């Protein structure tokens with residue numbers, strides 16, 4: 001009798017474990033990320049792996065289906081890497097991890113987050129390239145990676161981000177040309193590329209967003225761009241910020257506009 005109860009108990013325990021394992025994948029991923037981070041301010045104290053899901057943890061928000069939609073850890077004092085497992089939090093909409101000391105590279109797997117609206121990794125210590133996979137997140141509205149030490153090119157796949165409003169990549173070590181494909185992003189309002197090592201010219205496709213799109217700020221200052229824009233007649237050029245020219249009238253191609261004004 002006692003043995004039967006014991007056996008039943010073990011079986012129930014095993015079933016519970018199996019259920020736990022299958023239902024708390026998202027919690028497991030975040031807990032693994034917790035272990036990989038240094039957390040001197042103990043902001044992750046509530047991230048308890050034994051709970052049924054991570055939905056009651058501080059800095060984590062779930063939808064009605066107990067699936068994680070937000071991680072809010074801006075200015076939280078955490079340091080360490082971003083785990084590639086984060087790309088499995090399939091309902092994630094907001095990654096707010098700005099103002100920390102995150103280092104290492106941005107995982108390519110984040111391109112699998114097809115519901116992501118905002119990727120805020122600004123002001124960290126991230127290195128390596130910007131994954132071109134991020135170009136497949138068609139829901140993305142805010143991509144702010146400024147003030148890290150990212151290298152390599154701006155992925156041309158970003159031309160597929162047709163809901164993007166803010167692309168802020170300033171103060172990194174990005175090189176190569178500004179992709180003309182960015183001209184496809186008619187929703188773009190802020191394009192900040194200042195303080196990198198970009199070369200070549202500003203593509204007309206991108207400049208034209210001032211007219212055919214909603215671009216209200218384009219900052220390309222402090223790069224290695226050669227500044228030859230071979231067109232005239234563009235209006236709204238005051239949005240272009242380039243301290244190497246005293247005013248927009250000094251920008252090659254715009255003198256005619258200034259004379260008319």
Ligand SMILES: *[C@@H]1O[C@H](CO)[C@@H](O)[C@H](O)[C@H]1NC(C)=O
Nearest residue numbers: 023063064065066067090091
């Ligand atoms: C809720 O989550 C389950 C398990 O992940 C999934 O199969 C289902 O499609 C989700 N439902 C909604 C409405 O997201």
Ligand SMILES: *[C@@H]1O[C@H](CO)[C@@H](O)[C@H](O)[C@H]1NC(C)=O
Nearest residue numbers: 079080081102103104105127
């Ligand atoms: C991140 O910083 C930690 C602590 O300074 C260091 O041990 C680790 O090597 C760094 N990782 C990378 C990829 O730079």
Ligand SMILES: *[C@@H]1O[C@H](CO)[C@@H](O)[C@H](O)[C@H]1NC(C)=O
Nearest residue numbers: 087088108109110111112133
């Ligand atoms: C996620 O993305 C990576 C790299 O982009 C890919 O290799 C992997 O198969 C993807 N995983 C899933 C579950 O889709």
Ligand SMILES: *[C@@H]1O[C@H](CO)[C@@H](O)[C@H](O)[C@H]1NC(C)=O
Nearest residue numbers: 133135136156157159160181
């Ligand atoms: C993005 O657009 C380019 C063409 O500009 C295309 O070749 C590519 O397959 C698209 N998708 C991704 C994820 O880059």
Ligand SMILES: *[C@@H]1O[C@H](CO)[C@@H](O)[C@H](O)[C@H]1NC(C)=O
Nearest residue numbers: 127128148149150151172173
């Ligand atoms: C950024 O990375 C580049 C290339 O790896 C390196 O030369 C440079 O010193 C780094 N800058 C900072 C501020 O860490």
Ligand SMILES: *[C@@H]1O[C@H](CO)[C@@H](O)[C@H](O)[C@H]1NC(C)=O
Nearest residue numbers: 185186187188212213214215
């Ligand atoms: C430009 O902005 C206006 C007002 O916010 C908006 O209605 C319109 O859809 C935007 N156009 C594009 C191409 O994003």
